[in-house]
Amino acid sequence: MKLDFSSIFTPKNVAVIGVSPNFMKWGAIIAANIFIGGYKEKLFLVNPRHKRIYGIRSFPSIKDIRGTIDLVYVALPSKKIFNVLEECGEAGVKSCVVIAGGFSEIGSDGRDLERDVLKIANKYKIQIIGPNTMGICNPRHNFYGLMPPINPMPGNIGFISQSGNLGTQLMSLGEIQGIGFSKFVSSGNEIMLRTEDYLEYLGQDPDTEVILCYIEGLRDGKKFLDVAKKITPHKPIIVYKAGKTAAGSKAAQSHTGSVAGSWEITKSMFRQARIIEAGTSLELLDLAKAFSKMPPLKGKRVGILSWGGGWAVVCADHLMQVGLEVPPLSKEAIESLNKILPPYWSKSNPIDLVGTLDRRNQLNSLRILFESGMDGIVVLGVLTGLAFENFKKYQEIVNIPDAELQALIKEFEKTDMRFVKNIKKLVDIGHKPIVAVALSSEEVQEEYKKQIVIYSQPETAANILSKMYQYYQNKLKK
Amino acid sequence: MKLDFSSIFTPKNVAVIGVSPNFMKWGAIIAANIFIGGYKEKLFLVNPRHKRIYGIRSFPSIKDIRGTIDLVYVALPSKKIFNVLEECGEAGVKSCVVIAGGFSEIGSDGRDLERDVLKIANKYKIQIIGPNTMGICNPRHNFYGLMPPINPMPGNIGFISQSGNLGTQLMSLGEIQGIGFSKFVSSGNEIMLRTEDYLEYLGQDPDTEVILCYIEGLRDGKKFLDVAKKITPHKPIIVYKAGKTAAGSKAAQSHTGSVAGSWEITKSMFRQARIIEAGTSLELLDLAKAFSKMPPLKGKRVGILSWGGGWAVVCADHLMQVGLEVPPLSKEAIESLNKILPPYWSKSNPIDLVGTLDRRNQLNSLRILFESGMDGIVVLGVLTGLAFENFKKYQEIVNIPDAELQALIKEFEKTDMRFVKNIKKLVDIGHKPIVAVALSSEEVQEEYKKQIVIYSQPETAANILSKMYQYYQNKLKK
Numbered sequence: 001m002k003l004d005f006s007s008i009f010t011p012k013n014v015a016v017i018g019v020s021p022n023f024m025k026w027g028a029i030i031a032a033n034i035f036i037g038g039y040k041e042k043l044f045l046v047n048p049r050h051k052r053i054y055g056i057r058s059f060p061s062i063k064d065i066r067g068t069i070d071l072v073y074v075a076l077p078s079k080k081i082f083n084v085l086e087e088c089g090e091a092g093v094k095s096c097v098v099i100a101g102g103f104s105e106i107g108s109d110g111r112d113l114e115r116d117v118l119k120i121a122n123k124y125k126i127q128i129i130g131p132n133t134m135g136i137c138n139p140r141h142n143f144y145g146l147m148p149p150i151n152p153m154p155g156n157i158g159f160i161s162q163s164g165n166l167g168t169q170l171m172s173l174g175e176i177q178g179i180g181f182s183k184f185v186s187s188g189n190e191i192m193l194r195t196e197d198y199l200e201y202l203g204q205d206p207d208t209e210v211i212l213c214y215i216e217g218l219r220d221g222k223k224f225l226d227v228a229k230k231i232t233p234h235k236p237i238i239v240y241k242a243g244k245t246a247a248g249s250k251a252a253q254s255h256t257g258s259v260a261g262s263w264e265i266t267k268s269m270f271r272q273a274r275i276i277e278a279g280t281s282l283e284l285l286d287l288a289k290a291f292s293k294m295p296p297l298k299g300k301r302v303g304i305l306s307w308g309g310g311w312a313v314v315c316a317d318h319l320m321q322v323g324l325e326v327p328p329l330s331k332e333a334i335e336s337l338n339k340i341l342p343p344y345w346s347k348s349n350p351i352d353l354v355g356t357l358d359r360r361n362q363l364n365s366l367r368i369l370f371e372s373g374m375d376g377i378v379v380l381g382v383l384t385g386l387a388f389e390n391f392k393k394y395q396e397i398v399n400i401p402d403a404e405l406q407a408l409i410k411e412f413e414k415t416d417m418r419f420v421k422n423i424k425k426l427v428d429i430g431h432k433p434i435v436a437v438a439l440s441s442e443e444v445q446e447e448y449k450k451q452i453v454i455y456s457q458p459e460t461a462a463n464i465l466s467k468m469y470q471y472y473q474n475k476l477k478k
Numbered sequence: 479m480k481l482d483f484s485s486i487f488t489p490k491n492v493a494v495i496g497v498s499p500n501f502m503k504w505g506a507i508i509a510a511n512i513f514i515g516g517y518k519e520k521l522f523l524v525n526p527r528h529k530r531i532y533g534i535r536s537f538p539s540i541k542d543i544r545g546t547i548d549l550v551y552v553a554l555p556s557k558k559i560f561n562v563l564e565e566c567g568e569a570g571v572k573s574c575v576v577i578a579g580g581f582s583e584i585g586s587d588g589r590d591l592e593r594d595v596l597k598i599a600n601k602y603k604i605q606i607i608g609p610n611t612m613g614i615c616n617p618r619h620n621f622y623g624l625m626p627p628i629n630p631m632p633g634n635i636g637f638i639s640q641s642g643n644l645g646t647q648l649m650s651l652g653e654i655q656g657i658g659f660s661k662f663v664s665s666g667n668e669i670m671l672r673t674e675d676y677l678e679y680l681g682q683d684p685d686t687e688v689i690l691c692y693i694e695g696l697r698d699g700k701k702f703l704d705v706a707k708k709i710t711p712h713k714p715i716i717v718y719k720a721g722k723t724a725a726g727s728k729a730a731q732s733h734t735g736s737v738a739g740s741w742e743i744t745k746s747m748f749r750q751a752r753i754i755e756a757g758t759s760l761e762l763l764d765l766a767k768a769f770s771k772m773p774p775l776k777g778k779r780v781g782i783l784s785w786g787g788g789w790a791v792v793c794a795d796h797l798m799q800v801g802l803e804v805p806p807l808s809k810e811a812i813e814s815l816n817k818i819l820p821p822y823w824s825k826s827n828p829i830d831l832v833g834t835l836d837r838r839n840q841l842n843s844l845r846i847l848f849e850s851g852m853d854g855i856v857v858l859g860v861l862t863g864l865a866f867e868n869f870k871k872y873q874e875i876v877n878i879p880d881a882e883l884q885a886l887i888k889e890f891e892k893t894d895m896r897f898v899k900n901i902k903k904l905v906d907i908g909h910k911p912i913v914a915v916a917l918s919s920e921e922v923q924e925e926y927k928k929q930i931v932i933y934s935q936p937e938t939a940a941n942i943l944s945k946m947y948q949y950y951q952n953k954l955k956k
Contacts, residue, residue: 023872024835032872078822101832102822105787110822149871163788165859169917176918216791242788247804248795254824255787280937281792282917309583309733310641310720313694314759317726326725344556344580344588346732354579357502381643393514393627394501439647439760440654459758 001125003193005201007094008129009138009183011070013042014145015062015093017084018075021053026099026147027075028053030135037137037144037151044069061087068092071136073145078102078113078131085117089124096121097145098131103189104257105132111257114191121192132256133188134164137171139181140207146186148172155180157288158208160198162187162216162256163242170214170285178449179289182207189257196224203231210292212284213239217249217258221266225273232274236471238287240278241266274474276467283463289453290464294433296472297465299375300325304350305366307381311437312350315378315458322466326350333372340364349374353382359415363422370426370434376468377434378461382419420448427452433468435461479603481671483679485572486607487616487661489548491520492623493540493571495562496553499531504577504625505553506531508613515615515622515629522547539565546570549614551623556580556591556609563595567602574599575623576609581667582735583610589735592669599670610734611666612642615649617659618685624664626650633658635766636686638676640665640694640734641720648692648763656927657767660685667735674702681709688770690762691717695727695736699744703751710752714949716765718756719744752952754945761941764933768942771931772911774950775943777853778803782828783844785859789915790828793856793936800944804828811850818842827852831860837893841900848904848912854946855912856939860897898926905930911946913939 014034018027027047032054034043045053048060059065062072062084072093074081078100088096098117103110114131121128129136134147139154147164152171157179161167164186171181182205185198195215202208211231218224228237243252244263252258270277276291278284302324306312316326329337329349337345340361346352351365362382370377395405423434436454438444444454455461492512496505505525510532512521523531526538537543540550540562550571552559556578566574576595581588592609599606607614612625617632625642630649635657639645642664649659660683663676673693680686689709696702706715721730722741730736748755754769756762780802784790794804807815807827815823818839824830829843840860848855873883901912914932916922922932933939 036871106822106825161788163786163791165786166788166792169786169789169859172918214788216788240792242791242795244795245798247798248791250826251782251787251791251794251804251824251828254826255791255830280796280935281789282935282937304729308641308643308647309729310639310644310692310694311647311759313641313720313726313729313733314644314718316729317720317722318758320723320725326729344584346729347584348728348732350729352733381647394510440650457758457760459760 003127003197003201004094007070008127008136008185010141011041011143013044013067013069014039014071014073014143015044015046015065015069016073016075017046017062019045019047019053019058021050025075027073029149030073030075030099030145030147033147033149034143034145036149038142039144040142062093063087063091065091068094071095071097071145073097073099073135075099078110082116082120085120085126089120089126093126095127095129097129097133097135098188099133099135099147101132103131103191105189105254114189118191128192129185130188131191134168134186136186137181137184150175152184153180155182155292156207156209157181157212157292158202158205158210159184159212160187160195160202161185161214162190162195162258163214164188166214166281170281173282174285174288177285177289178446179285179292190219194219196220196227199224199231199237200227203227203235209235210288211235211237212288213237214281214284215239215241216243216252216256217261221261221269225269228273228275233475236276236291238276238278238284238291239270240281240284241270274471276471279463286455286460286464287467290433290435290468293453294427295431297376297433297468298472300469301327301373301375302465303369303372303374303377305353305369305377305379305382306350307353307362309346309352311380311439311458312352315380315437315462316350318459318462319378319465322462324462324466324469327374330372333368336368337365359419363419366422367426370430370432374432376432376465378458378465379423379434379436380458381437381439416445416448420451423452433465435465437461481605481675481679482572485548486605486614486663488619489519489621491522491545491547492517492549492551492621493522493524493543493547494551494553495524495540497523497525497531497536499528503553505551507627508551508553508577508623508625511622511624511627514627516620517622518620540571541565541569543569546572549573549575549623551575551577551613553577556588560594560598563598563604567598567604571604573605573607575607575611575613576666577611577613577625579610581609581669583667583732592667596669606670607663608666609669612646612664614664615659615662628653630662631658633660633770634685634687635659635690635770636680636683636688637662637690638665638673638680639663639692640668640673640736641692642666644692644759648759651760652763652766655763655767656924657763657770668697672697674698674705677702677709677715678705681705681713687713688766689713689715690766691715692759692762693717693719694721694730694734695739699739699747703747706751706753711953714754714769716754716756716762716769717748718759718762719748752949754949757941764938764942765945767931768911768913768946772905773909775854775911775946776950778947779805779851779853780943781847781850781852781855783831783847783855783857783860784828785831785840787824787830789858789917789936790830793858793915793940794828796937796940797856797943800940802940802944802947808850811846814846815843837897841897844900845904848908848910852910854910854943856936856943857901857912857914858936859915859917894923894926898929901930911943913943915939
């Protein structure tokens with residue numbers, strides 16, 4: 001059966017079966033989330049026991065809705081869904097998101113239920129997403145058919161997650177970090193549509209430029225790799241593989257019913273397919289951020305610009321440890337920097353700005369470093385948000401007129417933003433990555449995070465640059 | 479010369495030399511920070527060119543202040559400090575914080591300057607902190623003699639940092655994470671007082687229960703290890719060592735003038751002295767948080783309670799990878815959990831709460847797991863802040879009376895807090911650690927972070943538990 005993803009990711013209409021007036025039930029929450037997300041097409045509610053729910057008409061059955069329904073959410077317990085699926089089939093529904101758990105992840109009883117669901121789906125050619133899923137979203141379509149109430153920003157990252165909670169929480173974190181998504185699916189137990197199918201689709205999707213996957217186990221590992229190999233020369237695929245150990249693998253089985261293979265074999269197959277492996281779950285986001293916003297690191301030479309010495313040492317160490325280089329500065333660069341930095345500046349790479357508060361000199365130092373033949377740059381601590389709140393505290397003690405203080409704060413905000421814009425410009429024009437590190441990144445303005453790539457520790461910046469370098473090298477090889 | 483740390487960490491009076499009416503100068507900022515911090519003893523400003531600065535009397539010289547001064551900040555360029563130090567000596571000043579850089583970190587010229595400073599200091603028996611330092615703080619004394627405007631909370635963690643920016647930024651992050659400090663010193667170039675001296679002091683300091691060190695290079699490695707060996711049976715010492723690679727080591731030299739030895743040798747010596755090594759710079763805080771707030775993990779058996787399956791898999795994997803165990807649940811525990819969780823719960827460790835919204839059952843599940851013979855627990859995703867903002871969004875769409883919604887939000891806040899308090903109580907009574915993971919930890923209430931240990935990813939929780947286990951095992955050995 002030829003798969004049709006438009007009914008899933010850009011549905012013309014959506015129905016939720018199992019909506020209840022009790023707002024603490026999943027059906028109610030999903031319907032509310034679709035509303036709140038601003039879905040512009042048609043949403044239908046189905047519940048035979050009510051005429052209206054939340055002031056909206058409620059249909060007794062999916063069959064009472066006129067026209068074909070693209071996507072139906074079934075928010076009912078596992079044993080109650082068979083009749084409903086039959087009705088969906090008779091009504092010509094194209095795709096069904098089956099929310100309920102209680103299938104293969106609980107053992108043989110659940111596996112029997114899954115088989116029955118699949119039988120009905122095949123009979124009526126309904127595409128099944130899940131079961132045991134938290135739903136789908138497409139931010140560019142304003143479609144947020146998810147269990148948790150989140151509305152990720154539109155962006156160029158496609159995300160397939162075999163865990164609903166992990167996937168949606170990462171997207172929620174992504175929003176704080178300024179990352180946007182093209183499509184997301186919580187693939188659940190994958191009794192019909194599988195990670196490898198979604199991957200194939202995202203590989204061709206023009207809105208998706210980077211693909212993220214959280215995988216516990218693959219039903220068709222060979223297909224996954226074949227599909228991945230075709231995609232990775234054009235789009236990076238970033239994978240976090242769970243179920244690497246006995247305990248993790250057992251947990252995965254009772255989570256999505258998936259069986260994990262040997263991690264060592266999987267790892268080497270990933271490498272062959274040029275898949276980028278995330279070392280930790282949150283590194284999925286760190287990598288996505290870099291690949292979705294920046295050109296790759298094409299060589300090993302990394303320059304460091306730091307507002308303080310300690311972080312520069314940590315960063316230099318870590319860059320070396322992950323196989324990159326922190327080469328000396330050219331004579332020309334040193335001479336140029338001598339003209340603008342205090343006499344006791346480091347005179348080497350890393351460039352320590354030794355507490356220089358002059359914003360223009362900070363920026364000019366970055367420019368000199370960027371143009372000195374480095375393949376990429378890490379900027380440390382310059383955007384740590386100069387704690388404006390504290391300026392106000394000074395006022396209690398120190399005699400600064402209000403206007404002067406306001407002007408000072410404004411000036412800092414302005415120069416911060418100029419710094420951010422200049423980083424973005426350098427990256428775009430120079431086709432080389434610049435990553436910033438702001439340790440209190442919680443205090444960094446949201447706008448900055450949208451414009452450039454900011455991490456909260458130097459080690460992360462080094463790791464990500466190293467994986468960018470490897471990806472590019474692998475691409476060149478074949 | 480016998481060192482006297484009371485003049486440094488609990489000074490009865492402090493003078494700042496080099497205060498200026500220009501509030502963008504370091505002298506002015508340090509003086510303002512001491513004021514704002516609420517230092518209760520006496521603060522003197524010194525600047526010969528002004529009678530009053532910021533409405534406060536300014537003395538022409540340190541010699542014009544009556545009585546002995548415990549601690550003097552010298553905020554003047556390196557070449558201008560000699561006369562001032564002579565004057566300090568004549569006035570009987572006990573300790574001097576020399577802020578300026580431009581000493582051994584810039585090469586031989588700077589080394590000569592250092593020698594001259596040391597000569598004066600020895601002549602007058604002045605204790606020198608720095609040079610090239612960001613200062614000292616003692617939150618329990620309301621003394622914040624630091625360059626950056628931060629006021630860390632009082633707590634039981636002592637912190638010696640050879641980098642001022644790294645140290646102060648970590649403390650600033652620590653505040654967000656609910657961690658308090660007993661004493662902090664940015665030790666700078668350490669021409670007189672060294673890491674090993676501060677360590678010895680903190681080892682005996684009754685307010686300090688955990689010691690953090692950021693080290694680039696040690697002047698007297700043997701002394702450091704001898705001192706550490708005496709402390710670690712009573713207080714954990716957590717160290718991040720920078721300058722591990724050629725690039726890092728070179729950067730360290732131009733930062734604090736320190737020369738790093740072979741990392742492999744250092745590492746093995748650390749192990750012998752039962753020093754806990756932080757793998758990344760931010761892990762210093764992660765470790766400090768655990769050791770300052772919780773009993774150690776005494777065995778390998780770790781239980782996992784998770785609100786969702788994906789994070790549980792990731793956590794189980796990582797616990798195994800760091801050498802811990804995720805053992806099966808006892809029959810009794812399974813039977814107890816069967817009574818309170820939905821029939822399709824995981825029936826194993828990790829316990830997946832499969833989306834259970836009932837707060838009492840979440841808490842009871844934790845209690846059952848805690849009492850089932852585990853040595854420690856990881857609680858995942860239960861405190862992720864149930865996004866109260868979104869409840870309000872629902873109201874736009876769904877017909878919930880305002881009073882009902884407010885009651886719901888209040889109820890969640892109440893049960894969240896009850897959950898936090900119960901974790902704390904279980905830890906205190908059971909003498910076993912429980913760490914929580916809240917991925918959007920930025921959204922978790924500050925109060926929760928003060929009460930219990932919360933990390934932002936499961937991998938961190940696993941790493942920290944593993945290091946706790948190793949520390950305890952090492953302690954038992956000798």
